[in-house]
Amino acid sequence: MxxxxxxxxxxxxxxxxxxxxxxxxxxxxxxxxxxxxxxxxxxxxxxxxxxxKDKETLLHELINYSWSISEDLIEKYIENKSDYFEQIRGIIQARKIFAEKYPFFIRFFIMLNIMSVPENIRSALIQYTTNLFTELVRFLQNGQKLGHVAEETDIFILANTMVGTLNQLLMRHFFLDDKDAMSDENLSKLYQFWKNHLFQ
Amino acid sequence: MxxxxxxxxxxxxxxxxxxxxxxxxxxxxxxxxxxxxxxxxxxxxxxxxxxxKDKETLLHELINYSWSISEDLIEKYIENKSDYFEQIRGIIQARKIFAEKYPFFIRFFIMLNIMSVPENIRSALIQYTTNLFTELVRFLQNGQKLGHVAEETDIFILANTMVGTLNQLLMRHFFLDDKDAMSDENLSKLYQFWKNHLFQ
Amino acid sequence: MxxxxxxxxxxxxxxxxxxxxxxxxxxxxxxxxxxxxxxxxxxxxxxxxxxxKDKETLLHELINYSWSISEDLIEKYIENKSDYFEQIRGIIQARKIFAEKYPFFIRFFIMLNIMSVPENIRSALIQYTTNLFTELVRFLQNGQKLGHVAEETDIFILANTMVGTLNQLLMRHFFLDDKDAMSDENLSKLYQFWKNHLFQ
Amino acid sequence: MxxxxxxxxxxxxxxxxxxxxxxxxxxxxxxxxxxxxxxxxxxxxxxxxxxxKDKETLLHELINYSWSISEDLIEKYIENKSDYFEQIRGIIQARKIFAEKYPFFIRFFIMLNIMSVPENIRSALIQYTTNLFTELVRFLQNGQKLGHVAEETDIFILANTMVGTLNQLLMRHFFLDDKDAMSDENLSKLYQFWKNHLFQ
DNA sequence: CATGAATGAGCTTTCATTCAT
DNA sequence: CATGAATGAAAGCTCATTCAT
CATH class of the missing domain: 1.10.10.60 (Homeodomain-like)
Structure with a gap:
C-alpha cells in the first residue's frame, strides 16, 4: 500500500x-x-x-535533473571510449542524443545559459558549465600530448570553437527550426570538418 | 525654440x-x-x-535600433575593406566594438535569440539572423573562389563554426563574466586560429 | 462539515x-x-x-439570474391562472412584485435594455425580450379568439401599449423617484383602464 | 477675417x-x-x-441642444395645429421626425433617461421630462373638457400610456433594430388605435 | 486656436503563495 | 496527498485633465 x-x-x-x-x-x-x-x-x-517549495525550487530541481542526464550521456558516449577520435565523435553524439531524447531539457538548458534566473541558480549553472568546459580543455590537452592536436594550437580557442559550433547548430535546430542542423548527415560533416581542420 | x-x-x-x-x-x-x-x-x-504603443512595440523598436547599429558596424568593419583577410579580421572586430560600445544591446541581442518573445518579434529576429548568415555564406563562397578557403571545406559548417565561436566568446564575456574572452589578445589568437585552421 | x-x-x-x-x-x-x-x-x-471569469461574465450571470426570477414570477402570476382577466391582472402583478422584491434587478434590467453592454450580452438580452414579447402576442391572439380583444384591434400595437406603459411606470418609479407610479392604487387604476379601453 | x-x-x-x-x-x-x-x-x-470645460460639460451642452431640437419639433408639429386630433397626430409625428432626422440625439436621449449620469445632469433631465409630461397632461385635461377624452378616463394613466407606447416603439426601433416599429404604416396604425381605444 | 508632452489616479486582470480542511 | 477558497502585490494599460508654447 x-x-x-x-x-x-x-x-x-x-x-x-x-x-x-x-x-x-x-x-x-x-x-x-x-x-x-x-x-x-x-x-x-x-x-x-x-x-x-516554490517556483524557483521547481526550476532548480529541473536543472539538476537535466544536468544529471547530460552527465550520464557524457559518460556513456565519451568516457567509456578509449580511442581518441571515437571520443571526439562521442562529444558530438552525446549532444545529438540529448537533443533527440530530451528536446525539452536541452532547449531549456540552452535557455538557461542566457535567461535571467535567480542568482543562486545562475551560479549553479556557471559552476556546471565551467566544470564541463574544464573537462573538455583537459581532454584537448591530453590530445595535444597524444599528438592529435597540433603543438601550436590554442586549446582555449579550440575548446570554444567546438562548444560554440555545437551550440550554434543546436540553436539552429531549436530556435530557427532548421531540422537539418542536427541531422546525422550534417553531424558527420561536422566530424569530418573537425578531423580535417582542428585535429591531426 | x-x-x-x-x-x-x-x-x-x-x-x-x-x-x-x-x-x-x-x-x-x-x-x-x-x-x-x-x-x-x-x-x-x-x-x-x-x-x-505598448511594451512589445518598445521591444521591437529596440531590436530595430540595435540591428541598425550592428549593420553600421558591419559596413564599417567589413564591407569597406578590400583585402579578404582584412575582412575576416573585420568580422571579429565588428563584434568586439559592438560588445564594447553597446554592451546592453549585444547582451540584449544574444538574449533575444533564445528568449521567449512575442511571435512577431521572433520572426523579425529570425529574418535578421538568417540574412546575416546568408551574407557570411556568400562571403565564404567567394573566399573559396579566391582560393582562401579549401575546395573541400564545407561552407555551411565553416560559417556555423565562425558564428558559433564568436557567440560562445560573447557568452563567456557577458554571462560567465569572463572578461578575457573578448580581450584584444584573445581575439588576436582567434584570428590566428582561423587563419591557421580554417583558411589558407 | x-x-x-x-x-x-x-x-x-x-x-x-x-x-x-x-x-x-x-x-x-x-x-x-x-x-x-x-x-x-x-x-x-x-x-x-x-x-x-471576468467582469463581463459577472454581468452575464447576473442577467441570467435576474431573468430566471422574472420567469418564475411570470409562471406564478400568469400561467397558473385560468381566467383571462386574472391573467391580465397577473401581468401587472408580476411586474409589481418584481419591482418590490428585487428592486436592484429590475432597475438593472431596465438599464440593460438601453445601456451599452458587450455585444454577446446584448444579443442574449434581445433574445430574452423578444421571447417574452412573443408570448404576450400569443396571449393576446388567444384573447381575440376568446372574444376578449376586439376583432379589429391591432395586436402588435396592443402588446407594445401594454409593455410600454408598464415600463413607463417602472421608469417613473425608479428613475424619477415617483413612488406612486407602482402603488397598488395606481396599478388598480391601470387594470381598470385596460379593461375599459383595451379589452372587452 | x-x-x-x-x-x-x-x-x-x-x-x-x-x-x-x-x-x-x-x-x-x-x-x-x-x-x-x-x-x-x-x-x-x-x-x-x-x-x-470637461467631459461632463460636453454632455450637458449636448443634452441642452438635443432638448431644444425636441422643443422646436413640438412647437412645429403640435402647438401650431388647432384641430385636437391633428395635435394628437402631431405628437406621434414629432417623435418620428426626431427619430429620423436626429437619430443620434434620440438614441442619446432615451439612454439618458436611464443611464447613470452626474447628479446635476440627472436633475436637469428630470426637470425637462416632468415639464413635458405636465404639458401632455394639460393637453389631455383640455381634451376631456372638449369631450375628446371620456369623463371617467384616468388622465395620468392615459398620459403614461401614450408616452410609454411611443418610447416602446422607439426602443424597438433603436435597440432591437426593428425598423418597422417607427414606419409610417405602423404609426398610422398607432394613431387609429389611439382614436379607437383612447379617445372619442 | 491648436499642439506635443506630461501627469496622478485608476482600470481590469494575473501573479506566486497559503490557509483550513 | 489533495482540494477549494482566499490573499497582497503587482502586472500592463488607459482615463480625464493640464501645462507651456
Whole structure:
C-alpha cells in the first residue's frame, strides 16, 4: 500500500516535473505561471506546492535533473571510449542524443545559459558549465600530448570553437527550426570538418 | 525654440529607450515591468505609452535600433575593406566594438535569440539572423573562389563554426563574466586560429 | 462539515453577486469598478475572479439570474391562472412584485435594455425580450379568439401599449423617484383602464 | 477675417459636438473616451478642452441642444395645429421626425433617461421630462373638457400610456433594430388605435 | 486656436503563495 | 496527498485633465 502510494506520489511529482520542463522550454520560465502548469497537469496549486517549495525550487530541481542526464550521456558516449577520435565523435553524439531524447531539457538548458534566473541558480549553472568546459580543455590537452592536436594550437580557442559550433547548430535546430542542423548527415560533416581542420 | 522642444522630446524618448535596453539586457524582457522602466527614467507611465504603443512595440523598436547599429558596424568593419583577410579580421572586430560600445544591446541581442518573445518579434529576429548568415555564406563562397578557403571545406559548417565561436566568446564575456574572452589578445589568437585552421 | 463549507462558498459568491447587482443598478455597469465591488463585499479582488471569469461574465450571470426570477414570477402570476382577466391582472402583478422584491434587478434590467453592454450580452438580452414579447402576442391572439380583444384591434400595437406603459411606470418609479407610479392604487387604476379601453 | 475665424471656430466645435453625440449614442457616455472623440474629429485633446470645460460639460451642452431640437419639433408639429386630433397626430409625428432626422440625439436621449449620469445632469433631465409630461397632461385635461377624452378616463394613466407606447416603439426601433416599429404604416396604425381605444 | 508632452489616479486582470480542511 | 477558497502585490494599460508654447 505504501508502495502504491509512493508510486502515485512519484507519478504526480513526475508529471508536474515534465510538464513544467516542457512549458518552461517552449514559453520561458517567466512566461509560465503556476496556474498554467497545474492546469496542464490537472492538479490544484497546493499540490504543486506540496512537492516543490516554490517556483524557483521547481526550476532548480529541473536543472539538476537535466544536468544529471547530460552527465550520464557524457559518460556513456565519451568516457567509456578509449580511442581518441571515437571520443571526439562521442562529444558530438552525446549532444545529438540529448537533443533527440530530451528536446525539452536541452532547449531549456540552452535557455538557461542566457535567461535571467535567480542568482543562486545562475551560479549553479556557471559552476556546471565551467566544470564541463574544464573537462573538455583537459581532454584537448591530453590530445595535444597524444599528438592529435597540433603543438601550436590554442586549446582555449579550440575548446570554444567546438562548444560554440555545437551550440550554434543546436540553436539552429531549436530556435530557427532548421531540422537539418542536427541531422546525422550534417553531424558527420561536422566530424569530418573537425578531423580535417582542428585535429591531426 | 522648436529645436529645443524637439531636443527635449528626443531626450525623453531616448532616455526611455536606453533605460529599457539596459534593463531588458540585464534582467530579461519579462522580468522588467513598465513601472520599473518609468521609475528608472523618472517619468509617469502614460509618458512611456505616449511614445510607445505598448511594451512589445518598445521591444521591437529596440531590436530595430540595435540591428541598425550592428549593420553600421558591419559596413564599417567589413564591407569597406578590400583585402579578404582584412575582412575576416573585420568580422571579429565588428563584434568586439559592438560588445564594447553597446554592451546592453549585444547582451540584449544574444538574449533575444533564445528568449521567449512575442511571435512577431521572433520572426523579425529570425529574418535578421538568417540574412546575416546568408551574407557570411556568400562571403565564404567567394573566399573559396579566391582560393582562401579549401575546395573541400564545407561552407555551411565553416560559417556555423565562425558564428558559433564568436557567440560562445560573447557568452563567456557577458554571462560567465569572463572578461578575457573578448580581450584584444584573445581575439588576436582567434584570428590566428582561423587563419591557421580554417583558411589558407 | 462539507455542508458548512459549501454554505460559506455560496455565501461569498452570493454576496459578490448581490452587491454587484446593487451597484450596477445604481451606478451603471461601466461606472462600477471591480475594486468597488470587492471593497463593498469585503474580499480581495482575486476572490471575485475566483468565482467569475471576468467582469463581463459577472454581468452575464447576473442577467441570467435576474431573468430566471422574472420567469418564475411570470409562471406564478400568469400561467397558473385560468381566467383571462386574472391573467391580465397577473401581468401587472408580476411586474409589481418584481419591482418590490428585487428592486436592484429590475432597475438593472431596465438599464440593460438601453445601456451599452458587450455585444454577446446584448444579443442574449434581445433574445430574452423578444421571447417574452412573443408570448404576450400569443396571449393576446388567444384573447381575440376568446372574444376578449376586439376583432379589429391591432395586436402588435396592443402588446407594445401594454409593455410600454408598464415600463413607463417602472421608469417613473425608479428613475424619477415617483413612488406612486407602482402603488397598488395606481396599478388598480391601470387594470381598470385596460379593461375599459383595451379589452372587452 | 474675424468672421472666417469664427466660422472655423464654430466648425470645429460643431464637429466635436456631433461626433460626441454620435459616439455617446452608440457606445454610451462612460464607454467613450475623450481620446476617442478627439481622434474621430481629428483634433488634439487640448482643443476639445478649449471648447468644453470637461467631459461632463460636453454632455450637458449636448443634452441642452438635443432638448431644444425636441422643443422646436413640438412647437412645429403640435402647438401650431388647432384641430385636437391633428395635435394628437402631431405628437406621434414629432417623435418620428426626431427619430429620423436626429437619430443620434434620440438614441442619446432615451439612454439618458436611464443611464447613470452626474447628479446635476440627472436633475436637469428630470426637470425637462416632468415639464413635458405636465404639458401632455394639460393637453389631455383640455381634451376631456372638449369631450375628446371620456369623463371617467384616468388622465395620468392615459398620459403614461401614450408616452410609454411611443418610447416602446422607439426602443424597438433603436435597440432591437426593428425598423418597422417607427414606419409610417405602423404609426398610422398607432394613431387609429389611439382614436379607437383612447379617445372619442 | 491648436499642439506635443506630461501627469496622478485608476482600470481590469494575473501573479506566486497559503490557509483550513 | 489533495482540494477549494482566499490573499497582497503587482502586472500592463488607459482615463480625464493640464501645462507651456
Amino acid at each position: 505504501a508502495q502504491k502510494k509512493e508510486a502515485i506520489h512519484q507519478d504526480t511529482k513526475n508529471r508536474i516535473f515534465m510538464t513544467a520542463a516542457q512549458l518552461f522550454a517552449t514559453e520561458g520560465y517567466d512566461r509560465v505561471s503556476i496556474r498554467q502548469i497545474c492546469e496542464a497537469v490537472g492538479v490544484g496549486k497546493p499540490t504543486l506546492y506540496y512537492y516543490f | 522648436a529645436q529645443k522642444k524637439e531636443a527635449i522630446h528626443q531626450d525623453t524618448k531616448n532616455r526611455i529607450f536606453m533605460t529599457a535596453a539596459q534593463l531588458f539586457a540585464t534582467e530579461g524582457y519579462d522580468r522588467v515591468s513598465i513601472r520599473q522602466i518609468c521609475e528608472a527614467v523618472g517619468v509617469g507611465k502614460p509618458t512611456l505609452y505616449y511614445y510607445f | 462539507a455542508q458548512k463549507k459549501e454554505a460559506i462558498h455560496q455565501d461569498t459568491k452570493n454576496r459578490i453577486f448581490m452587491t454587484a447587482a446593487q451597484l450596477f443598478a445604481t451606478e451603471g455597469y461601466d461606472r462600477v469598478s471591480i475594486r468597488q465591488i470587492c471593497e463593498a463585499v469585503g474580499v480581495g479582488k482575486p476572490t471575485l475572479y475566483y468565482y467569475f | 474675424a468672421q472666417k475665424k469664427e466660422a472655423i471656430h464654430q466648425d470645429t466645435k460643431n464637429r466635436i459636438f456631433m461626433t460626441a453625440a454620435q459616439l455617446f449614442a452608440t457606445e454610451g457616455y462612460d464607454r467613450v473616451s475623450i481620446r476617442q472623440i478627439c481622434e474621430a474629429v481629428g483634433v488634439g485633446k487640448p482643443t476639445l478642452y478649449y471648447y468644453f
